Amino acid sequence: MELILHKNGLTFFFYLLVLLLYCFACTEGLDRRDFPAGFVFGAGSSAYQYEGAAYQDGKGPSIWDTFTWMHPDKIIDHSTGDVAEDFYYRFKEDVALMKEVGLDSFRFSISWSRVLPKGKLSGGINPEGVRYYNELIDELLCNDIKPFVTLFHWDLPQALEDEYGGFLSTKIVNEYHDYADFCFKQFGDRVKYWATFNEPNTFSSEGYATGNTAPGRCSTYEGNCAAGNSATEPYVVAHNILLSHATAVKLYREKYQASQMGDIGITVSTFWMVPKCQTDASTKAAARALDFAFGWFVNPVTYGDYPESMRALVGNRLPKFTEAESNMLKGSFNFLGVNYYTARYADDSTSSSSVNLSYTTDSHVNLTTEKDGIPIGEPTSTSWLYIYPRGIQELTLYVKRNFCNPPIFITENGFIDVNNSSLPIEDFLSDSSRLRYIRLHLSSLLNAIKDGVDVKGYYIWSFLDDFEWELGYTLRLGINYVDFKNGLRRYMKHSALWFKDFLQQENMITRPKMLSFQ
Numbered sequence: 001m002e003l004i005l006h007k008n009g010l011t012f013f014f015y016l017l018v019l020l021l022y023c024f025a026c027t028e029g030l031d032r033r034d035f036p037a038g039f040v041f042g043a044g045s046s047a048y049q050y051e052g053a054a055y056q057d058g059k060g061p062s063i064w065d066t067f068t069w070m071h072p073d074k075i076i077d078h079s080t081g082d083v084a085e086d087f088y089y090r091f092k093e094d095v096a097l098m099k100e101v102g103l104d105s106f107r108f109s110i111s112w113s114r115v116l117p118k119g120k121l122s123g124g125i126n127p128e129g130v131r132y133y134n135e136l137i138d139e140l141l142c143n144d145i146k147p148f149v150t151l152f153h154w155d156l157p158q159a160l161e162d163e164y165g166g167f168l169s170t171k172i173v174n175e176y177h178d179y180a181d182f183c184f185k186q187f188g189d190r191v192k193y194w195a196t197f198n199e200p201n202t203f204s205s206e207g208y209a210t211g212n213t214a215p216g217r218c219s220t221y222e223g224n225c226a227a228g229n230s231a232t233e234p235y236v237v238a239h240n241i242l243l244s245h246a247t248a249v250k251l252y253r254e255k256y257q258a259s260q261m262g263d264i265g266i267t268v269s270t271f272w273m274v275p276k277c278q279t280d281a282s283t284k285a286a287a288r289a290l291d292f293a294f295g296w297f298v299n300p301v302t303y304g305d306y307p308e309s310m311r312a313l314v315g316n317r318l319p320k321f322t323e324a325e326s327n328m329l330k331g332s333f334n335f336l337g338v339n340y341y342t343a344r345y346a347d348d349s350t351s352s353s354s355v356n357l358s359y360t361t362d363s364h365v366n367l368t369t370e371k372d373g374i375p376i377g378e379p380t381s382t383s384w385l386y387i388y389p390r391g392i393q394e395l396t397l398y399v400k401r402n403f404c405n406p407p408i409f410i411t412e413n414g415f416i417d418v419n420n421s422s423l424p425i426e427d428f429l430s431d432s433s434r435l436r437y438i439r440l441h442l443s444s445l446l447n448a449i450k451d452g453v454d455v456k457g458y459y460i461w462s463f464l465d466d467f468e469w470e471l472g473y474t475l476r477l478g479i480n481y482v483d484f485k486n487g488l489r490r491y492m493k494h495s496a497l498w499f500k501d502f503l504q505q506e507n508m509i510t511r512p513k514m515l516s517f518q
Contacts, residue, residue, distance in 0.1 A: 030439055032505050034446055040146070040457030041503055042105035043098070043479065044412055046153035046198065048081045049466040051111065053088035057128035060117025062155035063166070067214035074216060074224075077472035084467045086488050088132065094490070095139045097480060098463065101496055102503035105146040107411060107459050108136070109153035109198065112179055115186075119157030121178050130186055137190050148409075148459070149191045150267065151180055151248070153198040154207075154214065154469075161215055167204075167237040167244075176244035177251060184256045192262040194252065195337050195411070196245040199269045200238060201296050208233040209359040212470050221356045231357035232317050239319040242300050242329060249332040266301060267337025267411045270294040272391030276345040276371055285365045286346040288313075290398070292363040302403045304330040313362050335456065336403070339412035340395055340441075343388040345371050380433065381418045382475065389440035393448040400453045407454050413441055414461035415495075417476045425491065428481050435495040460499070464490065 032041075048064045055061070068080035087094060098106055112119060114129035140147050156166050164171050180196070188194075197203075203213070209230045211218030217228030245266055252264050270293040275282035291299070291307035299307045304326035310318055321329065344367040351361075369376050369386055377388035396408055415434035438460065449455050465478035473484055479496040483489045492500075 030443055030446075030502070032502055036449065038456070040104045040409075041499075042103050042107055042146075042148065042457065042459040043101075043463035044107035044459045044461045045087070045463055045466070046109045046150065046155075047111035047114070048084070048153070048155045049462075049468070050085050050087040050108070050464065051114075052081065052083040052086045054080070054082040056088075057132070058114075058117060058126040059111065059129060060113035060119070060126075061158040062111065062113045063158055063161050063214040064155045066158050066161075067216055071216055074212065075470055075472045077474050079467065079472035081467040083488075085464050085482050087464075090488070091136050092139055094464065095136075095143055095145065097490060097492075098140075098145055099143040101479075101492075101500045103145055103463075104503075105148050105193075105457065105459070106140055106463070107148040107150065107195075109150035109155075110183055110187075111155055112152065113155065113157035113159070116157065116179060116182065117159070119160035119163075119179070120175050121182065123159065125182075133187060137187055141190060146193070147191050148193040148195070148411075149183075149187065150195040150198045151183060152176070152196065154203050156215075166215065167240045168233060170240060170243070172240050173243045173247055177247045180248040181251055181255075184252055184260070188256050188260040188262060192260070193335075194262060194264040195267045196248050196264065197241055198267045198337075198411075199339060200241045200245075200266070201293055202269055204234045204238040204241065205359055206470075208237050219356070219358065222358055222360065230359060234359040235314065235318050238296060239321075242297065243325060245301065246325070246328040246332045250328055263334035265333040265335040265337055265409075266297065267339060267409075268294055268297050269339035269341075269412070270395065271367070272340065272343040272388065272395045273346040273367075274343055274376065274391075276347040276366075276368065281348040282346065285348040288363045289344075289346045289365045289367065292359075292365070295402075298336065298399075298403055300326075300329045301332045302330070302406075309363075313364065317357070333406065335407040335409055336399065337409050337411035338395065338399065339461075340392045340410065341413065342385050343376055343391040344369060345376055380416060382416045385416045387437055387440065389437075389444040391444075392441050393444040393451075396445070396448040396453040396455060397451060400451075405452070405454055407456050409456055410445065410458045412459060412461040413438075414477045419465075419474050419476050421485075425481060425483065428476060429491060429493045431479075431493045431495050434479070434493070435498050438495060438499070 054065050068075055072078040110133055115126055117126050137147050160166050160175060166172060206213040207215055208217045208228060211223040211225035211228060216225055217233060218225040219228060219230040222230040249264050273286040273289040275286045288309045291309045295307040305321060306318060347366045349364045349366045375386055377386035379386055399408060415437040445455060460479055462477045464480050465476040465482040467473060468475045479493055479499060481491040481493055
């Protein structure tokens with residue numbers, strides 16, 4: 001991997017020596033060997049954000065292909081994922097880079113419309129798409145990197161959206177069952193970790209309450225959307241996602257798990273919610289905020305129903321599970337994926353409206369980033385992210401206490417740099433803030449493990465700089481730099497070099513195996 005030299009004339013060897021000494025200093029006090037045996041370190045990605053080849057080799061369009069082309073004004077830099085990082089064609093180069101860094105595992109998603117262009121088996125199978133994922137999985141395994149596969153990471157086939165509204169219809173449950181069955185059958189002999197959905201809470205709220213992301217539906221009082229209902233659609237979509245999840249887990253357990261010896265779960269994201277004031281109202285507000293963001297999905301897959309606070313506040317707009325559906329949902333995961341980046345202060349909201357109802361206000365919570373003018377954590381170059389490493393410890397302890405101490409993977413955790421095209425590449429490679437962010441969060445996660453939380457692995461978001469949904473290419477979250485202006489060349493950032501050093505510390509004789517939770 002090529003390293004770019006600083007402009008001050010340092011020789012390559014001196015630069016490398018300085019960098020290695022820097023990495024050694026950063027790892028001091030944090031040792032891979034402190035983590036449990038079998039603990040997995042990896043990095044993540046998703047199909048639309050990485051692959052490119054959006055209209056090639058038989059792939060059908062997804063709602064994100066349509067969204068970026070039909071609503072360029074909703075993407076901050078008017079960009080698309082048509083090419084993205086060109087991972088579809090460069091995956092062997094990138095897997096070699098993963099091997100160099102020393103990843104135990106790589107998390108990626110399957111593009112539903114790449115393998116089933118019309119979204120359903122009756123619409124035909126795309127052999128080129130199947131070939132691509134087979135080759136990617138085999139390449140990872142040949143390099144001793146375990147695949148962690150997400151079945152749905154927001155890119156629904158457009159054909160299903162056009163036919164019956166996608167996840168707004170209960171018809172999606174059978175289509176998702178068939179798609180999952182196809183993937184288990186094609187790839188499950190080598191894939192041992194499956195996540196049914198990535199951040200279904202974000203997909204439901206941003207896609208159907210605010211309209212910021214595909215398919216871009218909302219009420220007119222929430223945003224600039226051609227159609228939608230922010231008061232009901234997020235809940236309908238979430239309900240059908242949960243039924244799809246439960247159906248796929250039941251299928252996997254009954255038909256594939258014994259022979260393929262894999263595990264299946266779901267990945268949910270949230271801020272950590274800190275009561276803004278030392279009052280009962282603030283404490284209850286923080287709890288409600290977690291219910292509406294995290295418990296919305298984790299409560300049903302654990303206990304078979306939505307949180308009581310959601311039932312009380314949303315009322316009959318919140319769909320109900322039948323007894324059979326509730327029983328199918330209970331315990332429908334072998335592990336829980338948790339995406340964590342930052343935290344918010346939560347306080348009670350007294351404002352209410354019986355007219356402009358929306359998922360965004362149903363919790364009656366105000367979320368803020370400051371208290372008495374002091375930010376909740378160290379500010380960064382983007383207003384969205386404040387460094388609050390304690391939150392990853394508190395969140396995983398919350399999961400332990402409230403959801404029966406399940407096995408947990410931290411499936412996303414990462415740092416954001418604003419992409420300033422006027423800066424030289426060297427400035428982005430010297431990502432000391434990201435490096436410190438990762439170290440602080442790993443240290444906090446280690447504290448949670450010492451407190452009895454059953455954490456099995458940690459995946460950095462992201463392995464490469466990528467297309468960040470409605471924010472396009474205005475942000476960089478990768479531990480490896482992608483030069484989008486000059487041939488998409490990859491360069492290791494200091495954080496990648498630190499991670500490489502951390503993962504390959506001396507006396508680590510064997511790489512950990514991914515454990516089964518059965």
